[in-house]
Amino acid sequence: MDRIAGFRNLCGIVGPYLIDCLAERFEALEKDLAGLPGHEPLREILxxxxxxxxxxxxxxxxxxxxxxxxxxxxxxxxxxxPIVAVAPERQAAATTKALAVLEETQTKLLRSAENSPARSIVRYQRIAAAIDSSKVLLRSA
Incomplete structure (x- = not known):
């Protein structure tokens, strides 16, 4: 779960590469959870x-x-x-779409957390915090 810290550390400095950097971080986080039983719904969301x-x-x-x-x-x-950059003239529209994706992800996580074992709740909370951090990064870009 150390990848969560990497969202801000890594993606906060990549400018036009931010959206794909966030995608890559979510991919890495999903792979971290691959060996943990009972996390299939969380992995699917990520x-x-x-x-x-x-x-x-x-x-x-x-x-x-x-x-x-x-x-x-x-x-x-x-x-x-490798990650790709978003064109400057498309940045605003792409950011709006990315924020909508993250909002939807938070909604799905909250719904899934309600039905997950108690030991998984902390993971859901940490991932939700990473999503909040990601939204801040997108809004400030």
Whole structure:
């Protein structure tokens, strides 16, 4: 679950690559949960969120910018796959769509948390906090 800290550490510094960076972080978080029994609903939500964010980034890609891997300032965090930049003229629309995806994700997480074992509630809360942090990043970009 250390990947949650990486949302802000890594994606907060990538500018036009932010949306795809968030998608990559949700992908990594979903993979972290792969070995934990009873987290299938949570994994599905994270996987869908990652796919939706990645699609937004792809649809609004800036062809003048290269794909690249993100690295945090201290190089402790890095993306596992190349990420794409959103074109400046499409940034506002892409951000609006990404915020809607994150809002929907929070709703799904809250519904799933109600039906999950008590030990899983903390994970849902930490992921919801990461989503709040992600929304702040998007709004400030």
């Amino acid at each position: 996987q869908e969120t990652a796919q939706d964010l990645r699609q937004i980034a792809r649809e609004n890609r800036d062809p003048s910018k290269p794909r690249g891997k993100a690295r945090s300032l201290n190089s402790a965090e890095r993306s596992y796959r």
